[in-house]
Amino acid sequence: MTATTVEKAATTQRAATVEFRGLRREFGATVALDGLDLTVAPGEFLALLGPSGCGKTTALRMLAGFEHPDAGEVLVDGEDVTRVPAHRRDAGMVFQSYSLFPHLSALDNVAFGLRMRKVRTSERRARAAELLELVGLADKGDRYPHQLSGGQQQRIALARALALRPRVLLLDEPLSALDAKVRLTLREEIRRLQQELGITTLFVTHDQEEALSIADRVAVMRAGKLEQCAAPAELYGRPATAFVAEFVGTMSRIPGVARDGSVEVLGRRLPVDGEAPAAGEVDVLVRPEAVQVRAEAEGDARVLATAFLGAVVRVTVRLADGTEAKADLPAHEAAGLGAGAAVRVSLPDRPVLVAERTQK
Structure with a gap:
C-alpha cells in the first residue's frame, strides 16, 4: 500500500x-x-x-x-x-x-x-x-x-x-x-x-x-x-x-479484614486503593504479576499447578484458608516450584483494590 x-x-x-x-x-x-x-x-x-x-x-x-x-x-x-x-x-x-x-x-x-x-x-x-x-x-x-x-x-x-x-x-x-x-x-x-x-x-x-x-x-x-x-x-x-477488575484480565481474590482505612491481608497491613470499605471481612483483588511467591519449607501455602506462558510461568497456589491465588513469575523464580511445594505468598507494599467478601 x-x-x-x-x-x-x-x-x-x-x-x-x-x-x-x-x-x-x-x-x-x-x-x-x-x-x-x-x-x-x-x-x-x-x-x-x-x-x-x-x-x-x-x-x-x-x-x-x-x-x-x-x-x-x-x-x-x-x-x-x-x-x-x-x-x-x-x-x-x-x-x-x-x-x-x-x-x-x-x-x-x-x-x-x-x-x-x-x-x-x-x-x-x-x-x-x-x-x-x-x-x-x-x-x-x-x-x-x-x-x-x-x-x-x-x-x-x-x-x-x-x-x-x-x-x-x-x-x-x-x-x-x-x-x-x-x-x-x-x-x-x-x-x-x-x-x-x-x-x-x-x-x-x-x-x-x-x-x-x-x-x-x-x-x-x-x-x-x-x-x-x-x-x-x-x-x-x-x-x-x-466487576471491571475481574472481567479485564486475571484477578485473584484473597481474604482480608478491613479496619481504619486499610486492610490486613497475608499477615500485613496495606492501604486501600479508592474508597475505604467499612470495617469487616473483604476480598483483596490482586493481579498475578503482583502476587509474590517464594519457596519456603515452613510456608503455609502449597503449589497446585504451574503453566508456562512464554515470558512468565503462572503458578497457582492454595493458601492456608483454602483460597486459590495465581502468580506470574519469571521462569528462573518458578524453577523448583512443582505441585505440592511449600511456599510463602505475599503482596507488595502498595494500595490494593478491595471488594465485598465472596461467600463460598
Missing part, C-alpha cells in the same frame, strides 16, 4: 463526535440498555467490551440505525440522528459474518454501496480499486468470496464499509470467526488503517485482550450499564469496580 493511496482515501474522511445520551432499550422483560451515557471523540477508537447480553451490540446497532431506543438520543456531531434511517446515517458497518455478496467479485462487493448511490461506473471502480490496495488486496479484485480466505473476506468487508467515506466506522465482533493467528494480524491491520484514516471507530468485542490491544479507550458494560470507560492501562491498573 502506498502513501498516496492512504492520502486519497483520507482526503474526504471526516471524523465525527458520537454521543449516546440516556439510551434505554427493552426487549420484553429484558433491559438491553439502561440509561447509557457515552461520548466518543473525533478520530477515537473506542471498544465496547462486556459479556454476552450486556448491551454493547444494541448500542452499536442504535448508532447504525438498525435499532431505535425507547428513550434517549444518539447524536453525531451534535445532530440528533435517533430517528434518522440507517441509509442516511453516514456510518460504515462491518459484521461478524462478512455479509459479502457471493455472486459479486471482490471489487464489485467493495463498489456496491457506490452503485446504490448512482456513482458512475468509472469513478466507483477506481475508488474500489483504491480501497482494495488500502487493505492489501489489490490483486484480488476479480476473486469471488468463496475464493478468498476468511481474513481476506473480512478485509473486503472493511473496504466496502470505507468506500462511502463514512464519518463513523462500526465493527461488530468482526474477528470472532477467524482463527487466532489471522485474528491477531487483522486486528493490527484494522488499527493501522483507523489511525491513518483518522476515522471515529466503535468496535464491539467480548475479548478483553482484543479490546485492550486495539483501542484508545475501552468502555466496559454490564447489564445495560456503563461500568467504566478509560484508556487500557487505566482500566487494567485502576479498575473502578470489582
Whole structure:
C-alpha cells in the first residue's frame, strides 16, 4: 500500500463526535440498555467490551440505525440522528459474518454501496480499486468470496464499509470467526488503517485482550450499564469496580479484614486503593504479576499447578484458608516450584483494590 493511496482515501474522511445520551432499550422483560451515557471523540477508537447480553451490540446497532431506543438520543456531531434511517446515517458497518455478496467479485462487493448511490461506473471502480490496495488486496479484485480466505473476506468487508467515506466506522465482533493467528494480524491491520484514516471507530468485542490491544479507550458494560470507560492501562491498573477488575484480565481474590482505612491481608497491613470499605471481612483483588511467591519449607501455602506462558510461568497456589491465588513469575523464580511445594505468598507494599467478601 502506498502513501498516496492512504492520502486519497483520507482526503474526504471526516471524523465525527458520537454521543449516546440516556439510551434505554427493552426487549420484553429484558433491559438491553439502561440509561447509557457515552461520548466518543473525533478520530477515537473506542471498544465496547462486556459479556454476552450486556448491551454493547444494541448500542452499536442504535448508532447504525438498525435499532431505535425507547428513550434517549444518539447524536453525531451534535445532530440528533435517533430517528434518522440507517441509509442516511453516514456510518460504515462491518459484521461478524462478512455479509459479502457471493455472486459479486471482490471489487464489485467493495463498489456496491457506490452503485446504490448512482456513482458512475468509472469513478466507483477506481475508488474500489483504491480501497482494495488500502487493505492489501489489490490483486484480488476479480476473486469471488468463496475464493478468498476468511481474513481476506473480512478485509473486503472493511473496504466496502470505507468506500462511502463514512464519518463513523462500526465493527461488530468482526474477528470472532477467524482463527487466532489471522485474528491477531487483522486486528493490527484494522488499527493501522483507523489511525491513518483518522476515522471515529466503535468496535464491539467480548475479548478483553482484543479490546485492550486495539483501542484508545475501552468502555466496559454490564447489564445495560456503563461500568467504566478509560484508556487500557487505566482500566487494567485502576479498575473502578470489582466487576471491571475481574472481567479485564486475571484477578485473584484473597481474604482480608478491613479496619481504619486499610486492610490486613497475608499477615500485613496495606492501604486501600479508592474508597475505604467499612470495617469487616473483604476480598483483596490482586493481579498475578503482583502476587509474590517464594519457596519456603515452613510456608503455609502449597503449589497446585504451574503453566508456562512464554515470558512468565503462572503458578497457582492454595493458601492456608483454602483460597486459590495465581502468580506470574519469571521462569528462573518458578524453577523448583512443582505441585505440592511449600511456599510463602505475599503482596507488595502498595494500595490494593478491595471488594465485598465472596461467600463460598
